[in-house]
Amino acid sequence: MEELKILLQTILNKDLQQIILSNSRHPEQAQKAKIRPVLIRGELVFQETAYRGTQVFHENFTAEQMTDRICTALAEQFRQGEFTAKSLQATALVSKKGKLTLKVKNNGASKAGKSTASEQEDLQALSHNRTKHYILEEGKPVDFLVGLGVQTPDGRVTKARFDKFRQINRYLEFIEDVIDELPTDRTIRIIDFGCGKSYLTFAMYYYLHELQRRDIQVTGLDLKTDVIRHCNELAERLGYDRLKFERGDISTYEGTDVADMVVTLHACTWRRIMPWTKR
Ligand SMILES: C[S@@+](CC[C@H](N)C(=O)[O-])C[C@H]1O[C@@H](n2cnc3c(N)ncnc32)[C@H](O)[C@@H]1O
Incomplete structure (x- = not known):
């Protein structure tokens, strides 16, 4: 020891x-x-x-x-x-x-003779790592962020949605943390219960499918018909063909009996956990 x-x-x-x-x-x-x-x-x-x-x-x-x-x-x-x-x-x-x-x-790398300036650069790099962890960067337009009004077409984050932009990035860090747990030999089945306007559902899809090229099928479920229609329209416009939204109640959902990941964020009114989520 x-x-x-x-x-x-x-x-x-x-x-x-x-x-x-x-x-x-x-x-x-x-x-x-x-x-x-x-x-x-x-x-x-x-x-x-x-x-x-x-x-x-x-x-x-x-x-x-x-x-x-x-x-x-x-x-x-x-x-x-x-x-x-x-x-x-x-x-x-x-x-x-x-x-x-x-x-x-x-590794043969020696610390001897390292200048203060280079130490400083290393510290900055480390600090930037946290920023780099912000997977979606301001200034680089991302189709779904523009579609949801979080970014302008030139990539600027709209002032009113900056907190949402930060929340999306923080959320993606959690997805990044569990990516190694997801299967690689078949389609990953993901359900987002109570997806609402689906900022986070789109973000998860974009990260896993567009950036990480993972084979996924995502379903967003919500009680609100108009929200579901709007989300399906946006998914179609963006060509997100493995992302579907359905209107339904979490407590009676029977759309699938298999899921690799179940997300349910701030959907406080759902009443009971479906038995299969205990797997
Ligand atoms: C506060 S929003 C959260 C949206 C999204 N999950 C997020 O975190 O950004 C909660 C959503 O859950 C939905 N919801 C609540 N109870 C539900 C239920 N039993 N079945 C389906 N959706 C439900 C609501 O309609 C609402 O859109």
Whole structure:
């Protein structure tokens, strides 16, 4: 464990690319965790993304907290750790008897002689990573955002819809976090219950189908006839042929008995969960 601690003290800085903890002893608590550095209001922290069932949890920690956390996680929860930093790559394997074996491969990158300016550039890059995480950028027109009036045809975000633009981008970060969980060998079936005006449904479709080229079939369901008609018209105009909207009630929906992902956001009045969503 001491070796692991030293490794973590070396790599838990802005040069860390990613840590993945896997091979869970208790999958019901977490199947996997990913850790990456992020700058939040100028402060470097380490963001843990933990995967439990179909849920994803984010938490931020200081380097010191994260060091203890990873040591405990490898002692109690996970049997494997992969560490990728600018200067090295390492793997930790924990045997059934709890013995930890650490293998470290140096990338040959040296920090010696690094100028303050280049340190500054790295920090800026890290900070930009958060901005880059904003998958849809202002200034670049996206067909559905223009169609929904969030952007003007030249890509400017309309003042009244800036919060919506931010919400859409934040939402896409959640989709990005679960993309690895979605099947790759068949059509991914997604249902959005209570899709409303469907800003987020269009965003999800655009991200998964247009940007990530995933084979998807998305259904948006809502009680409101006029909203559904409008959404279908827009989907057709945009050529989003794997996106359909249906009028219906969540509690009596029988459109499919299989779903890979069920989204239901702010649809507070639905009364009971359909049995198949418990799968
Ligand atoms: C506040 S909007 C949320 C829209 C969208 N999910 C979002 O987060 O931007 C809630 C929507 O849920 C729909 N809704 C509420 N109860 C529903 C039900 N039982 N079946 C279908 N749609 C429902 C409403 O008609 C409304 O359009």
